[in-house]
Amino acid sequence: MSENETKYDDLKAVFINCSIKKDKSQSHTQLLMDRAADIMRKQGVSVEDVYVLDHRVAFGMVKDRADEGQDDEWPQIQQKIMDADILVIGSPIWLGTKSSVATLVIERMYAYSGDHNDKDQYLYYGKTGGCIITGNEDGIKHCAMDILYALGHIGYTIPPQADAGWIGEAGPGPSYGDTEWDGKQLDVPMGYDNDFTNRNTTFMAWNLMHTARMLKDNGGIPAVGNTSSGWKHVTNAQSDNPEYR
Amino acid sequence: MSENETKYDDLKAVFINCSIKKDKSQSHTQLLMDRAADIMRKQGVSVEDVYVLDHRVAFGMVKDRADEGQDDEWPQIQQKIMDADILVIGSPIWLGTKSSVATLVIERMYAYSGDHNDKDQYLYYGKTGGCIITGNEDGIKHCAMDILYALGHIGYTIPPQADAGWIGEAGPGPSYGDTEWDGKQLDVPMGYDNDFTNRNTTFMAWNLMHTARMLKDNGGIPAVGNTSSGWKHVTNAQSDNPEYR
Amino acid sequence: MSENETKYDDLKAVFINCSIKKDKSQSHTQLLMDRAADIMRKQGVSVEDVYVLDHRVAFGMVKDRADEGQDDEWPQIQQKIMDADILVIGSPIWLGTKSSVATLVIERMYAYSGDHNDKDQYLYYGKTGGCIITGNEDGIKHCAMDILYALGHIGYTIPPQADAGWIGEAGPGPSYGDTEWDGKQLDVPMGYDNDFTNRNTTFMAWNLMHTARMLKDNGGIPAVGNTSSGWKHVTNAQSDNPEYR
Amino acid sequence: MSENETKYDDLKAVFINCSIKKDKSQSHTQLLMDRAADIMRKQGVSVEDVYVLDHRVAFGMVKDRADEGQDDEWPQIQQKIMDADILVIGSPIWLGTKSSVATLVIERMYAYSGDHNDKDQYLYYGKTGGCIITGNEDGIKHCAMDILYALGHIGYTIPPQADAGWIGEAGPGPSYGDTEWDGKQLDVPMGYDNDFTNRNTTFMAWNLMHTARMLKDNGGIPAVGNTSSGWKHVTNAQSDNPEYR
Numbered sequence: 001m002s003e004n005e006t007k008y009d010d011l012k013a014v015f016i017n018c019s020i021k022k023d024k025s026q027s028h029t030q031l032l033m034d035r036a037a038d039i040m041r042k043q044g045v046s047v048e049d050v051y052v053l054d055h056r057v058a059f060g061m062v063k064d065r066a067d068e069g070q071d072d073e074w075p076q077i078q079q080k081i082m083d084a085d086i087l088v089i090g091s092p093i094w095l096g097t098k099s100s101v102a103t104l105v106i107e108r109m110y111a112y113s114g115d116h117n118d119k120d121q122y123l124y125y126g127k128t129g130g131c132i133i134t135g136n137e138d139g140i141k142h143c144a145m146d147i148l149y150a151l152g153h154i155g156y157t158i159p160p161q162a163d164a165g166w167i168g169e170a171g172p173g174p175s176y177g178d179t180e181w182d183g184k185q186l187d188v189p190m191g192y193d194n195d196f197t198n199r200n201t202t203f204m205a206w207n208l209m210h211t212a213r214m215l216k217d218n219g220g221i222p223a224v225g226n227t228s229s230g231w232k233h234v235t236n237a238q239s240d241n242p243e244y245r
Numbered sequence: 246m247s248e249n250e251t252k253y254d255d256l257k258a259v260f261i262n263c264s265i266k267k268d269k270s271q272s273h274t275q276l277l278m279d280r281a282a283d284i285m286r287k288q289g290v291s292v293e294d295v296y297v298l299d300h301r302v303a304f305g306m307v308k309d310r311a312d313e314g315q316d317d318e319w320p321q322i323q324q325k326i327m328d329a330d331i332l333v334i335g336s337p338i339w340l341g342t343k344s345s346v347a348t349l350v351i352e353r354m355y356a357y358s359g360d361h362n363d364k365d366q367y368l369y370y371g372k373t374g375g376c377i378i379t380g381n382e383d384g385i386k387h388c389a390m391d392i393l394y395a396l397g398h399i400g401y402t403i404p405p406q407a408d409a410g411w412i413g414e415a416g417p418g419p420s421y422g423d424t425e426w427d428g429k430q431l432d433v434p435m436g437y438d439n440d441f442t443n444r445n446t447t448f449m450a451w452n453l454m455h456t457a458r459m460l461k462d463n464g465g466i467p468a469v470g471n472t473s474s475g476w477k478h479v480t481n482a483q484s485d486n487p488e489y490r
Numbered sequence: 491m492s493e494n495e496t497k498y499d500d501l502k503a504v505f506i507n508c509s510i511k512k513d514k515s516q517s518h519t520q521l522l523m524d525r526a527a528d529i530m531r532k533q534g535v536s537v538e539d540v541y542v543l544d545h546r547v548a549f550g551m552v553k554d555r556a557d558e559g560q561d562d563e564w565p566q567i568q569q570k571i572m573d574a575d576i577l578v579i580g581s582p583i584w585l586g587t588k589s590s591v592a593t594l595v596i597e598r599m600y601a602y603s604g605d606h607n608d609k610d611q612y613l614y615y616g617k618t619g620g621c622i623i624t625g626n627e628d629g630i631k632h633c634a635m636d637i638l639y640a641l642g643h644i645g646y647t648i649p650p651q652a653d654a655g656w657i658g659e660a661g662p663g664p665s666y667g668d669t670e671w672d673g674k675q676l677d678v679p680m681g682y683d684n685d686f687t688n689r690n691t692t693f694m695a696w697n698l699m700h701t702a703r704m705l706k707d708n709g710g711i712p713a714v715g716n717t718s719s720g721w722k723h724v725t726n727a728q729s730d731n732p733e734y735r
Numbered sequence: 736m737s738e739n740e741t742k743y744d745d746l747k748a749v750f751i752n753c754s755i756k757k758d759k760s761q762s763h764t765q766l767l768m769d770r771a772a773d774i775m776r777k778q779g780v781s782v783e784d785v786y787v788l789d790h791r792v793a794f795g796m797v798k799d800r801a802d803e804g805q806d807d808e809w810p811q812i813q814q815k816i817m818d819a820d821i822l823v824i825g826s827p828i829w830l831g832t833k834s835s836v837a838t839l840v841i842e843r844m845y846a847y848s849g850d851h852n853d854k855d856q857y858l859y860y861g862k863t864g865g866c867i868i869t870g871n872e873d874g875i876k877h878c879a880m881d882i883l884y885a886l887g888h889i890g891y892t893i894p895p896q897a898d899a900g901w902i903g904e905a906g907p908g909p910s911y912g913d914t915e916w917d918g919k920q921l922d923v924p925m926g927y928d929n930d931f932t933n934r935n936t937t938f939m940a941w942n943l944m945h946t947a948r949m950l951k952d953n954g955g956i957p958a959v960g961n962t963s964s965g966w967k968h969v970t971n972a973q974s975d976n977p978e979y980r
Contacts, residue, residue, distance in 0.1 A: 020550050020597060036482065060510050060512060095596060099593065100591075100593035103587065107585070107590055138873060138902060140873045142876065144394060145391060146390060148394060149393060150585045152407055153585060157405055158402070160399075160471070161367075161471070165873075169929065170875065170932055196906025196907065198482040198483040201481075201482035202479075202481040210467050211402065221455050224455070234447075235447075237442070237450070238440070238447075265795050265796060266796075267800075304755045305755050313757075339845060340888060340889075341631030341885075344842070345836075348835035349835035383631050386629055387586060395831075411660045414657070417686065439661055496959075526972065529970050529971065612896075631884065631888075635881060635884035638887065638893075639884065643876075643898075648892070650857070650887060651857075653887075685973075688973040692969075696969070699960075704949060704950075705949075711895060715937055715942070715945075716942055721934055721941075724937075727899075727934075727940070728928075
């Protein structure tokens with residue numbers, strides 16, 4: 001199968017960078033996110049980038065804090081998430097876990113989980129998600145399991161190998177994309193020639209496109225057995241409890 | 246949309262119970278797994294049950310310990326996993342984490358991750374997975390994120406809301422399906438009337454069927470950008486690194 | 491042994507509530523934190539409360555963002571942490587994990603981890619920490635393992651059973667301390683009569699006092715084998731590597 | 736303070752290696768565990784090693800499966816744990832989590848958690864624990880938080896920086912202690928010259944000795960506010976609930 005047979009140019013993706021650095025240009029995570037975004041762009045996917053700390057995002061299990069007069073640009077970010085078929089969350093690793101900003105983003109997305117799409121499914125059904133994690137120490141899989149679980153829990157379909165990342169050997173050291181360390185120039189920016197990272201990033205980008213294509217062509221996930229109002233009217237776990245009939 | 250339009254009777258599922266109890270009849274997790282399995286059976290899915298501790302399964306990152314003269318029935322379980330479109334792992338919660346048996350099952354599945362399907366993708370591509378977790382205390386989401394991440398990492402597609410479970414209020418208490426506690430009869434077996442558990446179990450069962458249906462009709466995940474031998478020949482993260490060209 | 495023999499009135503504790511609610515009076519976590527704080531107060535411990543969202547705290551692996559002209563009240567909170575022998579972090583559970591605010595607090599504490607105390611140990615050596623977690627669903631242990639690990643990693647000693655929490659049965663329901671649910675009055679505020687929660691909260695409070703007492707009387711952790719400058723001059727893992735001598 | 740002033744030669748430690756390799760001589764984790772054990776031995780601590788897979792250990796939340804006629808050598812391992820002041824659990828990382836054998840060990844220790852010491856505290860009070868994690872990819876902190884939380888939950892005191900480990904750069908590669916990789920000899924066994932790993936291993940070993948010393952000299956944790964029978968008779972969280980009096 002050639003890669004050219006399938007079209008992806010009707011798909012939209014949003015890449016949300018949850019770095020805790022004020023200045024996007026300092027984010028190592030962004031460098032790896034760009035690799036994945038560029039793969040999608042080359043296949044015609046419309047990719048939008050969000051750097052969360054460029055925005056004022058309020059805390060809370062709320063849709064819009066502006067209702068209470070507080071500064072809150074979340075609703076604009078939420079709109080981009082709703083417009084996109086694909087979501088990629090990028091997070092640095094601090095103390096082995098995803099960043100505070102990534103946690104904030106997930107909380108705000110979760111605040112909409114009572115809403116439904118036009119099939120009466122949870123809002124994020126029919127979309128697909130992945131994540132990119134970088135750090136210089138330890139924790140790609142731990143951060144990824146946390147983020148991917150959250151996305152799945154609110155309605156995203158998670159493709160195979162939907163995470164990619166880079167970390168260095170245990171201990172302090174250069175970060176992804178660094179071109180010097182300890183006063184010495186590096187021949188290749190750190191991690192750029194790591195086959196494992198490049199392969200996983202490629203797998204993730206393509207699997208997100210394949211899954212988004214499949215979901216879109218399928219009209220999303222069929223609305224049987226997974227709607228708030230309808231699940232009791234099809235074969236279900238309650239009616240099926242013999243002792244409970 | 247009626248649930249009758251789509252056929253599921255060509256699908257196969259395997260439910261693997263990773264309880265640490267010697268005797269399957271004592272497993273509370275089995276009771277909730279049965280709810281999900283019955284939903285699938287009623288739609289015509291062929292469902293196979295495996296109770297791991299009914300088998301001798303060796304430890305190790307190996308495909309078959311029998312090669313070394315040790316008792317090992319894993320290969321028969323692995324065959325059932327390979328035959329199935331859908332995998333559901335059931336685990337009790339102990340000290341907040343998935344069971345030793347669940348960890349063992351994932352290790353053994355992982356030991357085959359170097360193998361490929363006939364499209365040169367990881368072996369588990371094209372399959373879909375979920376999990377059922379029970380305990381009387383705390384930890385559904387933690388166990389689920391761990392198990393679902395592992396399945397995704399080795400090639401499974403994870404549908405929306407692919408986990409379900411039951412726990413009671415913080416502290417010791419009856420387990421799922423118990424009919425008495427502290428000397429008193431319970432009107433309804435514990436948890437059987439929990440709408441949240443019944444709903445999530447129903448959502449999981451149906452979303453696994455929908456996703457398996459979609460993947461099967463699609464011929465699995467297209468083999469572009471996600472094969473060991475092929476990823477460097479399509480748009481990828483390595484070629485895309487400008488500094489590394 | 492009577493509880494009166496030992497004095498705790500020279501000890502200081504700080505309780506940091508990482509709720510994501512704007513208004514402290516709405517925080518269920520606060521209600522359980524107050525139980526633990528009151529036990530300490532009755533033994534003479536000086537307890538300080540911090541409600542993080544009453545303050546402007548900047549993101550970033552920085553000690554003080556005010557250096558860059560940004561609003562940042564973290565240094566005042568950091569001062570309270572440094573003054574205290576005991577730290578208790580309170581967090582709600584959202585989607586099974588600790589809150590964004592708890593993550594932010596840990597990041598900011600971590601930003602000081604390059605600093606040392608007057609024995610050349612990490613800054614937080616000699617202190618002891620615990621956590622209080624509430625939610626209505628699932629995740630006490632997962633949040634606790636994350637928070638307690640972080641505290642230990644930066645230098646805190648973690649007593650036995652240093653976490654306590656309350657969650658309800660799987661699914662939506664009343665939160666800790668709620669006095670009504672679904673239009674009905676509850677006889678006892680939710681969870682207040684949960685023996686497990688009360689016991690664990692008591693154990694945590696006392697074990698933090700015992701450990702703080704022990705550490706204070708001991709002059710902290712002896713500075714042998716755990717200082718940045720000194721570890722290579724005592725028996726250590728490097729010199730001990732036969733192949734590396 | 737000189738390291739010679741304090742004696743540690745009345746202390747006992749047990750190092751439990753939870754590798755999933757049948758053959759102890761193939762365990763990379765053992766090599767790093769030996770570094771920590773040797774530091775303790777040189778200070779006079781009696782150190783016992785257990786390689787779990789050299790023993791038949793049954794599954795289950797049971798103290799002794801031999802009661803049911805099954806092969807079970809756990810009680811002998813449990814005896815060593817009870818005899819020791821210090822416990823170090825070693826685990827490899829597989830798919831980002833601790834091993835099945837480590838999970839099994841924790842389950843079996845947990846099965847004794849209803850027992851009490853002679854002060855009516857949980858059995859493991861007065862002991863201290865840490866962990867050693869190795870892998871070639873990712874997950875030290877995730878495994879450590881899981882293991883250390885479990886130990887704390889059942890009664891261990893966790894010293895500052897009670898974990899140490901080694902992993903390589905993201906992706907497959909040599910494991911700790913490997914002397915060749917990809918056909919090439921390594922000048923130094925892999926990771927042996929990693930300052931971060933050596934430092935953390937040293938910190939862990941010393942902090943365990945300091946904490947064990949302190950706990951032993953203190954007669955364990957004082958039995959106030961942390962006993963099953965006694966917590967309601969001292970200042971506690973139940974009596975302290977004003978609405979519940």
